[in-house]
Amino acid sequence: xxxxxxxxxxxxxxxxxxxxxxxxxxxxxxxxxxxxxxxxxxxxxxxxxxxxxxxxxxxxxxxxxxxxxxxxxxxxxxxxxxxxxxxxxxxxxxxxxxxxxxxxxxxxxxxxxxxxxxxxxxxxxxxxxxxxxxxxxxxxxxxxxxxxxxxxxxxxxxxxxxxxxxxxxxxxxxxxxxxxxxxxxxxxxxxxxxxxxxxxxxxxxxxxxxxxxxxxxxxxxxxxxxxxxxxxxxxxxxxxxxxxxxxxxxxx
Amino acid sequence: xxxxxxxxxxxxxxxxxxxxxxxxxxxxxxxxxxxxxxxxxxxxxxxxxxxxxxxxxxxxxxxxxxxxxxxxxxxxxxxxxxxxxxxxxxxxxxxxxxxxxxxxxxxxxxxxxxxxxxxxxxxxxxxxxxxxxxxxxxxxxxxxxxxxxxxxxxxxxxxxxxxxxxxxxxxxxxxxxxxxxxxxxxxxxxxxxxxxxxxxxxxxxxxxxxxxxxxxxxxxxxxxxxxxxxxxxxxxxxxxxxxxxxxxxxxx
Numbered sequence: 001x002x003x004x005x006x007x008x009x010x011x012x013x014x015x016x017x018x019x020x021x022x023x024x025x026x027x028x029x030x031x032x033x034x035x036x037x038x039x040x041x042x043x044x045x046x047x048x049x050x051x052x053x054x055x056x057x058x059x060x061x062x063x064x065x066x067x068x069x070x071x072x073x074x075x076x077x078x079x080x081x082x083x084x085x086x087x088x089x090x091x092x093x094x095x096x097x098x099x100x101x102x103x104x105x106x107x108x109x110x111x112x113x114x115x116x117x118x119x120x121x122x123x124x125x126x127x128x129x130x131x132x133x134x135x136x137x138x139x140x141x142x143x144x145x146x147x148x149x150x151x152x153x154x155x156x157x158x159x160x161x162x163x164x165x166x167x168x169x170x171x172x173x174x175x176x177x178x179x180x181x182x183x184x185x186x187x188x189x190x191x192x193x194x195x196x197x198x199x200x201x202x203x204x205x206x207x208x209x210x211x212x213x214x215x216x217x218x219x220x221x222x223x224x225x226x227x228x229x230x231x232x233x234x235x236x237x238x239x240x241x242x243x244x245x246x247x248x249x250x251x252x
Numbered sequence: 253x254x255x256x257x258x259x260x261x262x263x264x265x266x267x268x269x270x271x272x273x274x275x276x277x278x279x280x281x282x283x284x285x286x287x288x289x290x291x292x293x294x295x296x297x298x299x300x301x302x303x304x305x306x307x308x309x310x311x312x313x314x315x316x317x318x319x320x321x322x323x324x325x326x327x328x329x330x331x332x333x334x335x336x337x338x339x340x341x342x343x344x345x346x347x348x349x350x351x352x353x354x355x356x357x358x359x360x361x362x363x364x365x366x367x368x369x370x371x372x373x374x375x376x377x378x379x380x381x382x383x384x385x386x387x388x389x390x391x392x393x394x395x396x397x398x399x400x401x402x403x404x405x406x407x408x409x410x411x412x413x414x415x416x417x418x419x420x421x422x423x424x425x426x427x428x429x430x431x432x433x434x435x436x437x438x439x440x441x442x443x444x445x446x447x448x449x450x451x452x453x454x455x456x457x458x459x460x461x462x463x464x465x466x467x468x469x470x471x472x473x474x475x476x477x478x479x480x481x482x483x484x485x486x487x488x489x490x491x492x493x494x495x496x497x498x499x500x501x502x503x504x
Contacts, residue, residue: 019282019299020296020297020298021427022285022296024461025279030276030277030278037274043273044274045272046300046302048299051298056298078438079439081445081450082449082459119441120439156464177275190333206334222270224273
């Protein structure tokens with residue numbers, strides 16, 4: 001029996017002037033994308049990086065949450081004035097922005113009543129009806145509002161929380177990939193690859209990426225599909241037509 | 253006399269399944285953003301990462317080119333079947349997609365007539381009326397179509413070409429920034445920072461970013477403005493109200 005492919009997709013919305021300005025190198029996109037595919041069979045189809053501006057966050061949350069099964073936001077859920085993700089998501093969905101009782105308790109316990117100041121209290125405010133994403137490293141929880149999951153921007157904290165998103169996600173079919181590394185240049189194999197891609201359209205995605213290593217030029221042909229069998233079949237066909245031997249290199 | 257601030261903005265459109273899937277860590281966003289601000293006073297206001305799908309490229313090129321002064325695309329201008337940036341931009345602007353005479357000559361000279369195969373010829377095809385962005389490292393030029401500048405995805409080649417974009421860009425006012433690093437936690441200073449941000453709204457942008465280093469927790473307060481004088485003024489005010497000493501740390 002043929003296994004049916006279940007496509008579940010997501011967008012990532014990075015909220016933060018520091019990434020846009022180039023001051024900080026983003027590390028969350030590749031991590032979330034890899035995690036979603038490996039653990040949940042969810043494919044990231046779009047990423048946007050936007051500034052800490054309420055109107056911009058509202059517009060993007062609205063449009064991405066309609067277009068994709070899930071939206072993951074990162075950044076802007078801390079205690080300072082530029083942390084406006086929660087209030088902006090509330091606005092995007094016309095929800096009230098209130099203290100989440102459980103989040104309030106978690107934070108009050110963590111800091112102690114005396115040190116539970118206004119900035120810290122702010123981290124317990126969320127769009128009404130949000131579900132918590134627990135934070136094992138620094139207490140302040142993320143939250144899920146409709147199909148939008150909000151995580152912090154600090155990569156180490158985000159990583160510690162990602163497993164707690166799992167229970168909110170429907171699983172899709174995992175996309176497997178194979179890399180075929182050849183010592184050649186793209187333009188020598190581009191025509192043959194194009195023919196194979198056409199043949200396997202919508203079944204196997206064939207990408208080609210040049211690399212430069214140890215003074216040599218090469219091409220990584222990356223094939224991606226939900227079917228491992230089709231991947232192997234395409235790899236055999238590629239190696240047959242390009243008439244080159246696969247080389248072993250370390251993963252990039 | 254007051255110097256008038258000239259705001260020029262841009263968006264970056266990263267085209268490539270390999271970045272979306274998490275296989276490749278993007279290195280171009282931070283580089284382009286820093287370069288544009290330092291060299292041209294152009295601020296990047298949005299970044300999008302999208303797959304190699306013609307329809308998606310067309311929609312995004314159309315919407316971003318209307319919204320921003322410039323759009324920089326990266327990726328998809330090589331010789332293979334998945335390199336569809338040029339034809340998609342032509343479609344977005346209803347332009348013909350033809351050989352660019354000068355680009356054809358450059359590539360023919362570079363490869364030699366005998367080795368100038370179809371894949372290589374493809375790299376000379378561009379939206380009608382495009383201007384070239386010369387490529388000193390691997391010959392295949394980028395191109396400017398209307399307000400969209402298309403560069404390759406390989407970071408080293410992109411870097412070698414970026415200076416050749418300058419002649420097509422109107423200069424804006426450079427945004428300067430200062431970092432104030434403190435050993436404290438965000439929630440201890442969030443209220444005071446919020447007051448200062450309110451006071452200098454639209455003149456100085458105040459961002460706050462936690463860091464963890466050498467076992468200590470700290471906060472980088474990053475101020476950004478086109479006015480160096482206002483930046484110094486805000487820094488003095490911040491240090492006064494937080495009652496903490498600036499620490500010297502290496503730049504992140």
